[in-house]
Amino acid sequence: MxxxxxxxxxxALRLPNRVAMAPMTRFRADAVTGVPHAATAAYYAQRASAAxxxxxxxxxxxxxxxxxxxxxxxxxxxxxxxxxVTTAVHAAGGRIFAQLWHVGRLNHHLNNPGAERPxxxxxxxxxxxxxxxxxxxxxxVPEAMTAQDIDAVIAGFAEAARKAVAAGFDxxxxxxxxxxxxxxxxxxxxxxxxxxxxxxVNGRVRFxxxxxxxxxxxxxxxxxxxxxxxxxxxxxxxxxxPAGLYRVLATTLDPRGLAYLHVSEKGRYPAxxxxxxxxxxxxxxxxxxxxxxxxxxxxxxxxxGHADIVAYGRSxxxxxxxxxxxxxxxxxxxxxEEHLYAGVPDGYTDYAPLPHDGTWS
Numbered sequence: 001m002x003x004x005x006x007x008x009x010x011x012a013l014r015l016p017n018r019v020a021m022a023p024m025t026r027f028r029a030d031a032v033t034g035v036p037h038a039a040t041a042a043y044y045a046q047r048a049s050a051a052x053x054x055x056x057x058x059x060x061x062x063x064x065x066x067x068x069x070x071x072x073x074x075x076x077x078x079x080x081x082x083x084x085v086t087t088a089v090h091a092a093g094g095r096i097f098a099q100l101w102h103v104g105r106l107n108h109h110l111n112n113p114g115a116e117r118p119x120x121x122x123x124x125x126x127x128x129x130x131x132x133x134x135x136x137x138x139x140x141v142p143e144a145m146t147a148q149d150i151d152a153v154i155a156g157f158a159e160a161a162r163k164a165v166a167a168g169f170d171x172x173x174x175x176x177x178x179x180x181x182x183x184x185x186x187x188x189x190x191x192x193x194x195x196x197x198x199x200x201v202n203g204r205v206r207f208x209x210x211x212x213x214x215x216x217x218x219x220x221x222x223x224x225x226x227x228x229x230x231x232x233x234x235x236x237x238x239x240x241x242p243a244g245l246y247r248v249l250a251t252t253l254d255p256r257g258l259a260y261l262h263v264s265e266k267g268r269y270p271a272x273x274x275x276x277x278x279x280x281x282x283x284x285x286x287x288x289x290x291x292x293x294x295x296x297x298x299x300x301x302x303x304x305g306h307a308d309i310v311a312y313g314r315s316x317x318x319x320x321x322x323x324x325x326x327x328x329x330x331x332x333x334x335x336x337e338e339h340l341y342a343g344v345p346d347g348y349t350d351y352a353p354l355p356h357d358g359t360w361s
């Protein structure tokens with residue numbers, strides 16, 4: 001037995017191993033309705049041997065969707081589509097959390113049914129282009145969120161969590177990473193607010209804390225995880241003191257009894273090892289997807305006590321039976337990059353598991 005393949009038990013989780021599947025955008029939902037594709041159930045069920053599956057980001061309101069092809073948990077039709085996914089995963093013996101997502105400023109009014117402008121902590125546009133219809137257009141200046149906007153988004157996360165649990169999810173993960181809405185509140189260059197949601201570190205983490213607390217109240221803290229990516233410059237968010245900010249966030253939320261804190265490490269700050277000292281509950285560690293965590297690194301993270309569970313992203317796309325490959329020492333398959341974000345079944349459900357006769361060797 002290795003560290004990665006030993007069971008993990010906490011007050012909230014009972015897992016057969018410590019190899020989790022990280023959330024990854026796949027753009028397979030209906031472009032208009034946001035309902036998961038019919039093949040989504042098969043995709044996740046194929047990967048049910050993961051300790052825990054965290055789905056791709058699922059939007060909680062239309063302004064939080066970003067581009068077409070992202071699934072939602074806002075309508076009854078979307079929830080029904082996810083119910084088929086959770087049923088399939090549970091039938092295959094798996095466990096699955098829905099990642100609740102809001103892109104904030106990384107959106108465009110052309111992608112919203114009511115043509116609403118994006119919202120964000122402050123009226124600061126992101127650099128770069130976003131797909132809108134058949135074209136790519138520059139990001140636009142978002143509307144700075146009012147107090148009513150903040151309350152509505154928090155309420156939307158709580159309602160999406162209720163829909164997730166009703167659809168059969170074992171819990172939800174709040175996407176506080178990668179330059180999206182919560183990260184935009186944390187950033188020095190994206191949060192210029194002078195009210196209680198800006199300025200000091202406590203102000204910058206307030207929106208995240210209040211959302212986590214509202215979701216925990218809606219479905220139970222033991223069903224709620226939070227993903228963060230300290231010092232990650234993705235999507236143009238800059239944090240001048242990531243250690244100070246995320247230590248405050250971890251210390252504030254630690255007593256709440258959450259299912260886990262999911263730390264994605266990308267940058268100079270050794271976030272996983274440092275936040276372990278400020279988090280007494282379950283910690284999931286995940287390294288930058290551009291430099292994927294290999295088996296040896298995952299083993300070392302657990303052996304050092306820095307993480308209880310290790311999340312693997314792209315490795316799970318091409319290797320649906322990743323824990324078995326680790327157990328047998330089998331080589332890992334590569335990703336079909338051409339169909340990473342489009343096509344069914346190509347690049348989605350057509351990756352084969354290991355043969356059971358040992359011929360891989």
